[in-house]
Amino acid sequence: NILKVIEQNENQPQPLKGKRILITAGPTKESVDxxxxxxxxxxxxMGYALAQEAKKLGASVTLVSGPVQLDPVPGVEVVQVTTADEMYEAVIDRFEEQDMVIKAAAVADYRPKDAINQKLKKKDGPLVLELERTKDILKTLGEKKDHQYLVGFAAETNDLIHYGRQKLEKKNLDAIVVNDIGNQHIGFQSDENEVHVLTRSGQEKALPLGSKQDIANQLFEIFIEDMMGETN
Amino acid sequence: NILKVIEQNENQPQPLKGKRILITAGPTKESVDxxxxxxxxxxxxMGYALAQEAKKLGASVTLVSGPVQLDPVPGVEVVQVTTADEMYEAVIDRFEEQDMVIKAAAVADYRPKDAINQKLKKKDGPLVLELERTKDILKTLGEKKDHQYLVGFAAETNDLIHYGRQKLEKKNLDAIVVNDIGNQHIGFQSDENEVHVLTRSGQEKALPLGSKQDIANQLFEIFIEDMMGETN
Incomplete structure (x- = not known):
């Protein structure tokens, strides 16, 4: 019943009360034409599960979301974006006031160099499409950060820990969550996930297969402990 | 009430009774990695609306559908596909026994030449992606057809009638439905549409803005009349 739910929510520890957390989620879309x-x-x-969990733990949550087919998370501010460029602007604009930023979105690394306003006409034979790099949001945040706890995601098919640790160092992150996308049963479209978490402070944890909500819950336990440890 | 609905359905003329119609719908997805x-x-x-309408008019309907976020159409056989290649196979395999084929799907014309099984590693600077043409389903059907009434769609930003007529001739179609995708208010994601229909027999009709269900209804009126006219 409702009273019980309210009671439970009131009894729920709120270690993130007073904290501002920004989470990015979903893909981006980059036009060819x-x-x-x-x-x-x-x-x-995964990003929406993290936003829900952060809200439950008491944080003020902003979710910067690419185009997805998911219901909004109650009590969470959502900023809708489509392209990598729009996501960059939305995140950078709000970075200063955040205590934690988790970049769970799968932002396009490349976009067509010359998107055209008409429809490309078919030709016989092959076509060469020139792609250019989008701005690296996580790297920019890593360079700008002063007090923020910064979490990245990596999707790898091989050498998970090696590439994860490398990305954590290179982008100046506090923690990184590594998805094994070579494993067909988990990740992207699935409701379940199984990840490795690495922290700057040297932790390395494998979170076994669970719902994305469970994984989100365990991730926040690790981040909060690590964040508190750092500030002590 | 239910009785009234049944009565209406029973009174609904079924000019397509005994006919087999295959309709394609949705996009395709072509992997880069x-x-x-x-x-x-x-x-x-649009394709799902056409399938629903064809069913209502008494046809046996097969819907070959790319990945979409739509509810299945009751009483219609659905064949789910992802890539242009899969759609080609699904349609060609079933072409012989059809009386009408409507290709409403937006099949990818190009796909990456070498899709890779790992995740592409980011590099600094631009990237060149080589694309190759997918097999042209509509053209193949136009070459193979003997008794089938064949309908194509064209999405154009300019010179609608010109490009529509050209495509109708080139692909040996019986009719073509031209979408003006330069008009932001209609087409792709919208529930409404506004189209031009051209037939091989020389008809040219503009169907003004209406729900995709209304447009589907009017399109079948044109196709049925045209098809009957042809066989007389």
């Missing part, structure tokens, strides 16, 4: 675009298999589920 | 892919803005709504 008015019809065609480039994107990726991110469903946004 | 295990994470990234190429697709387009097709929602599948």
């Amino acid at each position: 008015v019809v065609r675009y480039f994107t990726n298999h991110s469903s946004g589920k | 295990v994470v990234r892919y190429f697709t387009n803005h097709s929602s599948g709504k």
Whole structure:
């Protein structure tokens, strides 16, 4: 019943009360022309689960979301974006006031160099598409950060720990969550996940298969402990 | 009430009774690597509306559908596909026994030449992606057809009638439905549409803005009349 739910919520410890957390989720879409675009298999589920968990733990949560097919998270401010460029602007604009930023979105690394406003006409034979790098949001945050606890995600098919540790160092992160996307049963579209977490402070934990909500819960336990440790 | 609905359905004329119709709908997805892919803005709504209408008019309907976020159409056989290649196979395999084929799907014209099984590693600077043409389903059907009434769709930003007529001739179609995708208010993701219909027999009709269900209804009126006219 409702009273019980309120009671439970009141009894729920709120270690993130007073904290501002920004989470990014979902894919981005990069236009080739008015019809065609480039994107990726991110469903946004992991980011939305993290936003829900952060809210439950008492934080003020902003979710910067690419185009996804998910219900909004009650009590969480959502900023809708489509392209990598829009996501960059939305995140950088709000970075200063955050205590924690978790970049769970699968932002396009590349976009077509010259998106056209008409529809590309078909030709016989092959076509060469020139792609350019989008701005690296996580790297920019790593360079700008002063007090923020910064978490990245990595999706790897091989050498998970090696590439994860490398990315953590290179982007100046506090923690990184590594997805094994070589494993067909988990990740992107799935409701479940199984990840490795590495922290700057040297922790390395494997979180076994669980719902994305469970994984989100365990991730926050690790981040909060690590963040508190750092400030002591 | 229910009785009234049944009565209406029984009184509904069924000019397509005994006919087999195959309709394609939605986009296709073409992998760049295990994470990234190429697709387009097709929602599948127009194709699903056509399938529903064909069913209502008494036809045996097969819907070959790319990945969409739509509810299945009751009483319609659905064949789910992801890539242009899969759609080609699904349609060609079933072409012989059809009386009418409507290709409403927005099949990718190009796909990455070498999709890779790992995740593409980021590099500094631009990237060149080689694309190759997918097999042209509509053209193949136009070459193979003997008794089938064949309908194509065209999405154009300019010179609608010119490009529509050209495509009708080139692909040996019986009719073509031209969408003006330069008009932001209609088409792809919208529940409404506004189209031009051209037939091989020389008809040219503009169907003004209406729900995709209304448009589907009017399109079948034109196709049925045209098909009957042809066989007389």
